[in-house]
Amino acid sequence: MSTLKVVSSKLAAEIDKELMGPQIGFTLQQLMELAGFSVAQAVCRQFPLKGKTETEKGKHIFVIAGPGNNGGDGLVCARHLKIFGYNPVVYYPKRSDRTEFYKQLVHQLNFFKVPVLSQDENWLDYLKPEKTLCIVDAIFGFSFKPPMREPFKGIVEELCKLQDRIPIVSVDVPTGWDVDEGPISQPSVNPAVLVSLTVPKPCSTHIDEKHTTHYVGGRFIPRDFANKYGFETFGYESTDQILKL
Numbered sequence: 001m002s003t004l005k006v007v008s009s010k011l012a013a014e015i016d017k018e019l020m021g022p023q024i025g026f027t028l029q030q031l032m033e034l035a036g037f038s039v040a041q042a043v044c045r046q047f048p049l050k051g052k053t054e055t056e057k058g059k060h061i062f063v064i065a066g067p068g069n070n071g072g073d074g075l076v077c078a079r080h081l082k083i084f085g086y087n088p089v090v091y092y093p094k095r096s097d098r099t100e101f102y103k104q105l106v107h108q109l110n111f112f113k114v115p116v117l118s119q120d121e122n123w124l125d126y127l128k129p130e131k132t133l134c135i136v137d138a139i140f141g142f143s144f145k146p147p148m149r150e151p152f153k154g155i156v157e158e159l160c161k162l163q164d165r166i167p168i169v170s171v172d173v174p175t176g177w178d179v180d181e182g183p184i185s186q187p188s189v190n191p192a193v194l195v196s197l198t199v200p201k202p203c204s205t206h207i208d209e210k211h212t213t214h215y216v217g218g219r220f221i222p223r224d225f226a227n228k229y230g231f232e233t234f235g236y237e238s239t240d241q242i243l244k245l
């Protein structure tokens with residue numbers, strides 16, 4: 001049997017449903033915690049603080065959280081980045097009331113004194129190349145369907161203007177990309193780092209390997225489950241939550 005290296009948006013949603021279904025019984029909270037934790041680990045790997053000056057260490061990591069679960073991954077990631085010694089700031093313009101859980105994630109950020117900006121705040125003030133280490137793009141993941149609606153369209157247009165000067169770390173899918181077809185509509189970001197969760201989506205075959213470092217993270221499935229969906233598990237080392245592909 002040939003093994004797939006990527007899974008479609010449809011299959012990714014099916015995998016998610018089965019993981020959180022009655023037979024397996026993961027909760028969304030559990031998977032999101034591991035997903036966000038792995039993205040924070042990828043940021044550490046890519047932008048290590050060790051040996052950096054105090055000025056460098058004080059730079060912001062600007063996390064933009066969208067309205068769905070990709071945004072939730074961003075909220076979790078920001079908390080872990082703070083624990084790891086970084087200086088995250090979260091921009092959360094459209095807050096989900098889908099579940100109480102998103103509010104709890106915001107309370108946890110308040111607990112760790114991570115600023116969480118609302119839509120009406122001047123978020124661009126935090127995005128200065130000399131003051132910002134990177135941007136974590138947790139706007140849209142595998143449920144995004146173009147064309148992009150406001151306020152995200154305007155936000156992503158601003159990110160596109162900045163991305164040559166501030167590196168973008170995209171969570172699961174670069175925002176604006178069609179999950180299966182890649183960057184076929186605008187606006188869409190061109191990330192310096194992509195962290196695919198569970199297994200890469202087809203759009204990841206469109207990244208320019210010279211520009212984008214690709215990690216896989218979200219280490220939560222056994223081999224027989226992966227094989228059932230036509231792919232292999234990844235060779236994570238030791239306790240690592242990410243693997244550079």
Ligand SMILES: NC(=O)C1=CN([C@@H]2O[C@H](COP(=O)(O)OP(=O)(O)OC[C@H]3O[C@@H](n4cnc5c(N)ncnc54)[C@H](OP(=O)(O)O)[C@@H]3O)[C@@H](O)[C@H]2O)[C@@H](O)CC1
Binds near residue numbers: 067143144199
């Ligand atoms: N097993 C795993 O790997 C795990 C994966 N996880 C993560 O979940 C992610 C998938 O999350 P998801 O299904 O909630 O969808 P996501 O992509 O966040 O977007 C949905 C939101 O976007 C909106 N929206 C859509 N199109 C739009 C448009 N054109 N313009 C504007 N808005 C638009 C849409 O709005 P609606 O259409 O409903 O009005 C809805 O609010 C996945 O990529 C991974 O990061 C982990 O957390 C757990 C384990």
Ligand SMILES: [K+]
Binds near residue numbers: 138139172174
């Ligand atoms: K994203």
